Amino acid sequence: MPELPEVETIRRGLSKRLIGQKIKSITVLEKKSFQIADEDRIWLEESVIKSVRRRAKVLMIDLDSDYTLLFHLKMTGQLIYREPNSELTDNRNFAAGHPTGDWLMDLPNKSTRVYFEFEDASKLFFNDQRKFGWIKLLPTEKVMEQKFLHELGPEIVDFTQDKIPEKISESTYKQVLSAIRRHNNAPIKAVILDQKVVAGIGNIYADEGLWGAKIHPATVVKDLTDRELRKLLREVKASMTRSIESGGSTMQTFVKADGTKGNYLDLFANVFRREGLPCPRCQTEIIKIRVAGRGTHICPKCQIKH
Ligand SMILES: [Zn+2]
Known part of the structure; x- marks a missing residue:
């Protein structure tokens, strides 16, 4: 479930904590999750982290050895960083990704697949209930040549900037609009x-963007004007920006001040998983339908099919 804004939130949190750290050991509890040969793991245990990057939903940790660790969280992945001898809610600790109570448990636990220990005794746990996520290793210069990264379309704006750009560039609009128009009947x-x-x-930001742009998700592309498509991209971007700026799905937003569990969707979502609740614009009850094989949340009054 973690989408681009959730992974960007992880990148921001880990950048502050990991850069300059030396890996002391790597413990692999589930081989399927750690797709790196044993002989590579051995030399990894001396590497220093240079930077933390992201492309779409792939997180990349660059090492001083000119190799890069790639992480994909898939459905249920989480990254949890813990300082030794610290209170769980200490600001130096950080957890993000698929939101569950694992963030508050003693680690490693039954969902922990791999963990890294650093020279200062802090640890980074990769938890993944359903084991679809993975960690891989590649020479840094080969990363962007990988098919699963190379094939990706553009991102709406560069969310990795400290200040997220206010506008989508004209070249991105043109590139994305022409790619959308290649699927005119979908x-x-x-x-x-x-x-x-x-x-x-x-799924989250598609539903949020379509609601923002007042477009019914089953509308076929050829029935939409360029103006409507631009509005849709702006609304998706606005929703992603709100998610990143609110701290997204992190331990800090998961545990509310009164000790109860918060839902990060409440921080930015208007329709996603809000069926039965009133539309924030017109008060009509939000409903859940199926479009393109996916559960889809809409306001039946604001979002009329063309
Ligand atoms: Zn409405």
Whole structure:
């Protein structure tokens, strides 16, 4: 489930904590999750972390050895960073990704697949209940040549900048619009979920963007004007920006001040997983339908099919 904004939130949190850290050991509890040969793991245990990057939903940790660790969280992945001898809610600790109570448990636990220990005794745990996620290792210069990265469409704006750009560039609009128009008979929701058209939009931000732009998700592309498509991209971007700026799905937003569990979707979502609740614009009850094989949340009054 983690989408681009969730992975960007992880990148921001880990950048502050990992750069300059030396890896002391790597413990692999599930081989399927750690797709790196044993002989490589051995020399990794001396590497220093140079930078933390992201492309779409792939997190990349660059090492001083000119190799890069790639992480894909898939459905249920989480990264949890813990300082030794610290209170769980200490600001130096950080957890993000798929939101579950694992963030508050003693680690490693039954969902822990791999963990890294650093020279200062802090640890980074890769937890993944369903084991679809993975960690790989590649020479840094080969990373962008990988098919699963090379094929991706553009991102709406560069979310990795400290200050997220206010506007989508004209060249990005043109590139994405022409890619969308190549699927003229397909429902718009299916098209914006296609990672080759535009990278990093999943179910949450598709539903939020379509609601923002007042477009019914089953509308076929040829029935939409360029103006409507531009509005849709702006709304997706606005929703992603709100998610990143609110801290997204992190331990800090998961545990509310009164000790109860928070839902990060409440921080930015208007329709996603809000069926039965009133539309924030017109108060009509939000409903859940199926479009392009995916559960889809809409306001039946604001979002009329063309
Ligand atoms: Zn409405």
